[in-house]
Amino acid sequence: MPPGDAQAKTEAPTPRRRREARRQGQVARSRDLTSSLVLLVGTAALAWLGPALGQGLVWSLQRAADAAAHPHVVGWLDALRHIVTAAAGATVTLWLVFLVLALLGDALQVGFYVAYPLLTPRIDRLSLARGWRRMVDGWWLRTVLAVLKAAVVLAVVCWIVWQRAPSLYGLAGAPAASVVQEAWGLAIRCLAAAAAALLVLALADYGYQRWRYEQELRMTRQELKEELKREEGDPMVRARIRSLQREYARRRMLEDVPTASVVITNPTHVAVALKYERGLMPAPVVVAKGAERLAERIIQKAREAGVPVVQRPSLARALYRSVPVGQEIPVAFYFAVAEVLAFVYKMRRHFRRSA
16 A cells, blocks of 8 residues: 555545534535526516516606605605605515525525534634635635636627627617617626526536535545444444344343254254244244354253254254244245154153153
């Protein structure tokens, strides 16, 4: 392994690392994407609400003009109230639209969440040196991107104006209403085209932010080992727990051996204890099984409890490999096991008669 590979971030981030990063406010987010979405949908809102807002403003100005033609304090105050109401209504409506769009733009990127650690007051965030460093770092890249976006917007606007040039030339001497309508339509087209161009650039920026976010979250092998250790516990402790669990399972299994109907062996390497109660159980159940030393303990327990021990090497190996402890034997073993049980019952009857 080349030097430094152990410290290289080559491992994918764990779910825990992603959760911690999100809790700390570290997410893949592009401010340009949010602003471009706000501009694009805001332009659509202006195109939809603009005529109604314009008519309301014109009506208010007409009332103001009428009040000026007939000077009166009440008339002036009434006209002023209508103008202020119309302007405030238009401003609040657009502000609410832009606010909702900004929240939706962020939600589309990172979902709805609040990074509470970022809201906690911290003195170290007031460092002027750190703030200046953040402003200086990457200033050339931000400058290049700003110039690129300005150039794209300017090119798109110039192209739209050039396309509409013939109709603009025809406005000379046209009524004021026609001039206003054409200017409004041209402004909406320019805004929509600029917003669409900025949206394309913002999508590219979001892709870059997503890639950089994934790179920052990547972990070294040592970090991954420590993370897994915290997540799952120390390997030695886990191994000890598994050992205790196996020992407990063996102890419980050995305790069930005296309840078995027969123990099938091979002859000492494998032992399988079966329990069957006619009329109460649909099929024999494996209550214990083991190999080597555990098989010897099962056989010893069975003999101490008076459980018959029958040597059937092939059947013992097949049951040991195929049937877990606590489960019924498969149908394929019914005939062979029934033969063993019949032999056991026959031997028991024979001993009873002899007694």
